[in-house]
Amino acid sequence: MTENAAVAPSWVRICPESELEENWGEVALVKGQQYAIFKTKHGYYACDHRDPNSQSLVIARGIVGEKDGHSTIASPLYKEVYDLATGECVSGADYTIGVYPLEVRDGNIYLQV
Numbered sequence: 364m365t366e367n368a369a370v371a372p373s374w375v376r377i378c379p380e381s382e383l384e385e386n387w388g389e390v391a392l393v394k395g396q397q398y399a400i401f402k403t404k405h406g407y408y409a410c411d412h413r414d415p416n417s418q419s420l421v422i423a424r425g426i427v428g429e430k431d432g433h434s435t436i437a438s439p440l441y442k443e444v445y446d447l448a449t450g451e452c453v454s455g456a457d458y459t460i461g462v463y464p465l466e467v468r469d470g471n472i473y474l475q476v
Contacts, residue, residue: 374466374473383407383472388423388436393476398463399423400472401447403434407465408447409474415458416441422460436460 377391383402390412391398397412399422412422417440426437434447437454444454450462464475 372475374475377465377472377474380467380470380472386427388425388427390420390423391474393474396476398474399425399436400465400474401427401434401436403427403429403447405429405432405434407467407472408434409463409465410436410445410447410450411461414438414440415460416443416456 375393377400383389383400385402389400391400397420398409399412401408410422412420414421416438419440421439422436425439428435428437430453435444435453436447437444443452443456443458445460446453447462450460452458466473
């Protein structure tokens with residue numbers, strides 16, 4: 364494979380859907396990267412576990428909330444609030460957080476990496 368060749372995304376099984384509690388974050392380690400996984404009343408979400416402000420691995424321990432009908436996560440350190448669907452900071456800071464596709468198949472949660 365050449366150095367510039369794109370790697371096709373793949374789906375990785377994270378856990379059974381039944382193991383996720385609503386409004387509570389869990390951490391998945393996939394290929395050396397940590398992802399925060401959330402179940403909210405609006406669906407399932409995955410984002411970077413690394414806080415973009417502090418660079419600490421803490422996002423899964425943040426406070427799950429809602430703004431304008433969208434699920435959000437507030438960083439437990441500096442309290443920036445991020446939209447879990449887009450990764451945009453909705454509390455005014457100039458940070459964003461990476462978000463990733465999740466699917467539910469046969470009662471299992473899959474993350475696209």
